[in-house]
Amino acid sequence: MPNTKLSNNIKITFLALLGYFTFCSMDSMAKHLVETLEVTQVVWGRFFFHFVALTIFFLIFKPKLNLKKDFKIQLIRSLLLLIATFFMFNALKRFDFVDIYIIFFTSPLILALASAIYFKDILSPKGWVLMGLSFCAIIFAVGPSMKVFTPALIFPIVPPICWAFYQFFTKLISHNREPFVAVFYTGLFGSIFFTIYNIFNWTPIEDNMVWLKLFALGVGGFFSHFIMIYAIQLSNLSFVANFQYSQLIWSTIINLLIFGVPIGINKAFGIVAIILLGILFIKTEVQKNNKKTIN
Numbered sequence: 109m110p111n112t113k114l115s116n117n118i119k120i121t122f123l124a125l126l127g128y129f130t131f132c133s134m135d136s137m138a139k140h141l142v143e144t145l146e147v148t149q150v151v152w153g154r155f156f157f158h159f160v161a162l163t164i165f166f167l168i169f170k171p172k173l174n175l176k177k178d179f180k181i182q183l184i185r186s187l188l189l190l191i192a193t194f195f196m197f198n199a200l201k202r203f204d205f206v207d208i209y210i211i212f213f214t215s216p217l218i219l220a221l222a223s224a225i226y227f228k229d230i231l232s233p234k235g236w237v238l239m240g241l242s243f244c245a246i247i248f249a250v251g252p253s254m255k256v257f258t259p260a261l262i263f264p265i266v267p268p269i270c271w272a273f274y275q276f277f278t279k280l281i282s283h284n285r286e287p288f289v290a291v292f293y294t295g296l297f298g299s300i301f302f303t304i305y306n307i308f309n310w311t312p313i314e315d316n317m318v319w320l321k322l323f324a325l326g327v328g329g330f331f332s333h334f335i336m337i338y339a340i341q342l343s344n345l346s347f348v349a350n351f352q353y354s355q356l357i358w359s360t361i362i363n364l365l366i367f368g369v370p371i372g373i374n375k376a377f378g379i380v381a382i383i384l385l386g387i388l389f390i391k392t393e394v395q396k397n398n399k400k401t402i403n
Contacts, residue, residue, distance in 0.1 A: 116342065123339035124351035130332035132209075132358040136366055137325050139200040145311070145318065147197045150325070152306050154193060155298025157326020162288075162295050165330070173289050178281045182290060185277045186297040192270035193298070199263035205367055206375065209359040210249045211264045213382055216352075216389070217243060218272035223279065231393065238389040245385060249378025291333045349390055353383040 134154075141150045199208050217239050224230050231239065278290070313319060339348050356379045363369045371379075 120339050120343045120347065121351065123335050123342070124348045125354055127332050127335035127339060128351055128355045129358050130328055130335065132355050132362055134325055134328040134332065135196070135200060135208075135359075136205065136362045137321060137328070138197050139205060139367075141318070141321055141325065142197055142201040145313070146309070147194065147201060148302060148305055148309060149311065149313070150197055150322070151190075151194050151298070152302035153322030154197075154325050154329055155190075155295055155302060157323045158329040159295035159299045159326075161327045161330040162292060165334075166292075171288055173292065175289060175292070177289070181277050181281050182293045183297070185274050185290060186293045188270045188274040188277070189294050190298050190301060192267040192274065195263050195266040195270070199267065202260050203264055204369060205363040206356075206359050206369070206371065206379075207250050208264045208267075209356055210246055210375075210379065210382065212268045212271070213353070213356070213386065214243070214246060215268035215272040215275070216349075216386060218269060219275050220389075220393070222272060222276045226276070227279075234392050235389060238385050238392060242382060242385040242389060245378050245381035249375050249382065251374075288337070291330070291337070294333075295330070350387050353386050356383060 138150055138154065141153075196208070220231060220235070220239060313322075336348065360371050360376075360379065364371065
C-alpha cells in the first residue's frame with residue numbers, strides 16, 4: 109500500500125511539473141511569435157487551435173457534459189482568461205520573460221485576499237507574514253529591471269489580477285465535477301471573439317512554419333490544461349499548487365537557453381525566496397483549513 113501511494117505521488121508530481129513546463133513553453137512560443145505577428149493573431153491561434161484540439165478530443169472520447177451548468181460564471185471565467193492572455197502576450201512582446209513570471213506570482217496573494225474577503229476565510233497570522241514577505245521578494249526580484257515607470261507596465265500587471273479572479277470564480281463552482289466544461293468554454297469564447305476581431309484586422313501569414321507554431325501554441329494550451337485537470341483529479345488542488353512555482357525555474361532555464369538572457373544574483377535570490385515562501389504559504393493555509401475541518 110505505501111508503495112502504491114508513493115507511486116501515485118510520483119505520477120502526480122511528474123504530471124504537475126510537465127503541465128507547468130508546458131505553460132512556460134507556450135509562453136516562450138508566444139514571445140517568439142509576437143515578434144513578427146500582431147498580438148491579436150497570436151491570441152487567436154492560442155484559442156482557436158485549442159478549441160480544434162478539444163473538439164477532436166470530444167469527438168473521439170465523447171464525454172458527457174452539462175454545458176448549461178454555471179453558465180454565467182463560466183462566461184466570466186472565460187472573459188478573465190481572454191483578458192489575461194491578451195495582456196500576457198503584450199507583456200511578452202515588451203518585457204523580460206522571467207520578470208513577467210515573477211510579477212505573475214502576485215496572483216496567489218491576490219486570490220488569498222479575495223477569498224479572505226468573500227469567503228471570510230481569514231488568513232492566519234503566519235499566513236499574513238508569509239504573504240508580506242512574498243510580496244517583498246517579488247519587488248526585490250524585479251526591482252532592478254523595472255526602475256522606470258511606463259504605461260506599458262499595465263501589460264504584466266493585469267494578467268495576475270485576472271488569473272487570481274479566474275481561480276476565485278473557479279472556487280465558486282468547485283462543486284462542478286465536470287472540469288472539461290471550463291476548458292470547452294475558454295476555447296469557444298476565445299475562438300469566437302478573436303476570430304470576429306481578426307476578420308477586420310488580419311495580416312496575411314504566408315510562412316507555413318508560422319502556422320505550425322500557432323497550431324502548436326493552441327494544442328499546447330489544451331494539452332497543459334488536460335494534464336493539470338488529470339493531476340488534480342488524481343490528487344487535490346493544494347498538492348498540485350505547490351508545483352506552480354516550478355514555472356519560475358522553467359522560465360529561468362528557457363530565458364537562458366532560448367532567449368540568451370542570464371539571470372542576475374538579485375533575481376536568482378528573489379526567485380528562490382518566492383518559491384520557498386509560496387510553498388510555505390500554501391502549507392500554512394492548508395494546515396489551518398484542516399484544523400477548521402477537524403474542529
